[in-house]
Every structure is written in structure tokens, then in C-alpha cells.
Amino acid sequence: MGATKTEHFTDKQNSIATLTKALGHPARIAIMEYLIKVDTCICGDIVNELPLAQPTISQHLKELKNAGLIKGNIEGNSICYCVDEKAIGKLQDYFTNIATKLNKKNNCC
């Protein structure tokens, strides 16, 4: 026991949960915000930007990449990471849709 029962939920539910789970850590939020802030994408300086060791940052980047939130291009011996707009669009749509539905009913609580 202890393993998430993903098979019992819809693909859409799992897909949204994958994205939100990947964003469910302040370091990964900070990484996303940094990637959005900088104009250039040569992003090795995330390690300098955040108070975490290099292997830790690397691991967080890997999780964001696995979830499809960022993309990475090898560029010489450094790597150009940037945000995948499609994933953000998915989340934007999802929450906008929920917000719209909520506006249409008078919540009891």
C-alpha cells in the first residue's frame, strides 16, 4: 500500500494532477518564474539564483521536464531550458473553466 491509484481516475484528471504535482514545490515555482523572467534561456544560473545545491536543482528541473512543463535544448555544454506554453495554457484553461462554473452557482458554504 501507499502507491497512488492512478488507474482509477480519468486521463484528464491524471494529466492535470501531474502538472499541479510538479508545481507543488516552492523551488519549482521559483524555477518556473525565473525561466519566465529572464529573456535569454541560458539557464545554468538557476543554481546561483536559488538557495539549493546543484544536484537538487537538476532534480527539480528533471521533474518539471518529465511533467511537460519545461523543455530543454542542449546548447554547447550548457542547456537552454524554457517553459512549455502548452502546459501553462492547459492549466489556465482548466482553472478558468472551473472559475466560470463556480460563478454560475451560488455556493452554499
Added chain:
Amino acid sequence: MGATKTEHFTDKQNSIATLTKALGHPARIAIMEYLIKVDTCICGDIVNELPLAQPTISQHLKELKNAGLIKGNIEGNSICYCVDEKAIGKLQDYFTNIATKLNKKNNCC
């Protein structure tokens, strides 16, 4: 070691991470969607709706409540849970803001 270093990040970053982390599980996404779908909020039937045991559902509800995503009113011996529109609004704003910023630059990857 192993504990998240929340103190190194901004309140906003931690706040968004708290919300997304709480949504980072398909069961909790399913619970949210169910709460939005049903018109009445008498929500004990979440247990019947989802393929998880009652204590597990109760635990997930607690996490959603701790994160501020849902509210719960005691109503006799059952409880009326419903989605907190403010939290959803926060997420909608956050992702809309990011999406807008991304549209303004030509991503290199």
C-alpha cells in the same frame, strides 16, 4: 535532511505551491470536480463516487481544506463541503498572468 526549505522562498511562491501541491493528486482533482458538479453540497457520497476507502477520502478532504481549496460546514451529522472560489481565482490569475507573459516573448526552445 529531506524537508522542503520553504523559508527560502517568497510567501507568494509558497502559497501557490501549497495550492498546486494539494491539487497534485488525481483523487483530489476528482474530489474538486465532483464538488463542482453536484448542485447540492451534502457531500458524504464522495466516498461512493470514488474508488477509495472512507478514511482515505477524509484525509484528502483534510488536505484540500488545509490548503484553503475547500470549505466545510457541519450540517447535522453530515458535512457540507464546497470549493473556495477565492483559491481557484488565485490559481486562475496566476496561470493567466504567466500565459500572458509567455505570449509577449518568442521562446527560444
Added chain:
DNA sequence: AATGTTTATCGTAATATTGCAATATTAAAT
């Protein structure tokens, strides 16, 4: 008061995440 219904908590096992030192890998620079 006794019983049933609903939700929460406790205890515990299985699994996953977080963080980093040490090390490996890859490519650029000398």
C-alpha cells in the same frame, strides 16, 4: 438509552519526495 449513520482520527505499512556529497558525463577552452 440503544442503534445506526456520518465523518474524523490513530496506527501502521508501503511508497515517494527532498536534499546533498560524491562522482560521472559532456563539451568547450587551453
Added chain:
DNA sequence: ATTTAATATTGCAATATTACGATAAACATT
């Protein structure tokens, strides 16, 4: 070819999450 720089991987300890059976607490019904 060596050295330097940038990332990734490995291995491990600490911590957190997931799931559920058993049980408790709170209220309703009889």
C-alpha cells in the same frame, strides 16, 4: 591531450505521502 565548466546521475539519509483497517466522536433515529 589536459584542464575547466556545466549538467546529470548515483547513493543515501531524512522526511512526507498514500492507503486502509480499526476505532472514536458526533449526531439522528428509533
